[in-house]
Amino acid sequence: MTTIPNTADSTAEPDPFDALRPRLFSIAYRMLGTRADAEDLVQDAWLRWRQNTDQAAVQSPEAWLVTVATRLAIDRLRALKVEREAYVGWWLPEPLVESERTPEAAAELASELSMALLWVLERLSAEERAAFLLRQVFDHDYDEIASLLGKTEAACRQMVHRASERVQQTRARFDVPRDAHRRVVEKFIRAAQSCDRDAIQALLSEHVELVGDGGGKVPSLSKVLHGAFRIANLFWVFGRRWGPHAVYQHALVNGEPGLLRYVDGKLESAMAVATDGEQIVGIYAVRNPDKLTHVPQSLYC
Structure with missing residues (x-):
């Protein structure tokens, strides 16, 4: 496994990838459901970013990296779905376990990472899952999602609507303190x-x-x-x-x-x-x- 080096340098311009790495991992984990797959995907995104010879011309590094990470995740999830068909029994995401954290951080993560939500998302197609997460979790506009997925805005709205209906039908949603x-x-x-x-x-x-x-x-x-x-x-x-x-x-x-x-x-x-x-x-x-x-x-x- 290739290790992503820390590209921060006190004498050089900060690499946007360093600040965006947690966000990319968040997208990858929510799409793929395992830490190892998410880390591999982030490494792949980093390699593509480093190989992009004209980084200065990228108007929005965040949009560029999120697009790359999401497209990689869609491709990887399609392959994983074939593998998971041969999985023995029910497939649940790899749990992210901590002993404790601050109430503020816990509240921020809970609605985005809950196992109940990820369990439901396993029933969606790769593109539906990506569209739902980008809209409902990461708050992207529909024009951004359409550009990222190569779909029309209307198609993306429909995908998010269908995914949201499945989530609501399958899992009761509670706003619990x-x-x-x-x-x-x-x-x-x-x-x-x-x-x-x-x-x-x-x-x-x-x-x-x-x-x-x-x-x-x-x-x-x-x-x-x-x-x-x-x-x-x-x-x-x-x-x-x-x-x-x-x-x-x-x-x-x-x-x-x-x-x-x-x-x-x-x-x-x-x-x-x-x-x-x-x-x-x-x-x-x-x-x-x-x-x-x-x-x-x-x-x-």
Whole structure:
């Protein structure tokens, strides 16, 4: 893997790429769903930027780089969709896990990165996903999106409209304060840790869904699980089996309060949690060890 050097130099003009690198990674991750693919794409965009011999003539480096990154992401996602058809079980994005961050930064990231949103976006075509993200997440004008995708403005408006409808139909959207979200997750952790089936079920919406991703590497759900009773029973059975050997720990998963589960001190899964502020409406459990390499592997590390 080629490493992108730090192009900043106190004696030279700052390279626009350095300031735009986080934005390019954001686009790439939201399109592709894994850290490695996103980093590879950003490196590819950097190489193309360095090979552009007339950078001074580029009126807007941001527009140039966003265009390159988005087009690369569309091409890469088309190839990945073919690969993911052979994936064992359900495919979830690689979770971005942090122990904590400032409330301001967490609030900024949550609506853009939530696992629930990325799970829905997996059902869109590559161009629909790009158009939706550029408009709804990165606030690009339709003329910019049309130029970037090589489509008419009308076509882009239609793509964003269709994508927005699918998002609304598939996932209830809630504007939940971060503190309320965290309180629900913490109550759930206490209920699951104490193996209290009634308390677990009370925290789950009637229409809650649980999606598991083991990638064929570890056992996981073969279908999406629905309903408070069934999901509560699953956590209760797990708690009965492992008892105090299973420990839940709060963490930020894709910018929102979620949890990590450890068994015998070793990481077993990372779970993103969607909530309406009172109950949990979705749990997205990543167990594929290939997607957990950036998560603390031991409970006390």
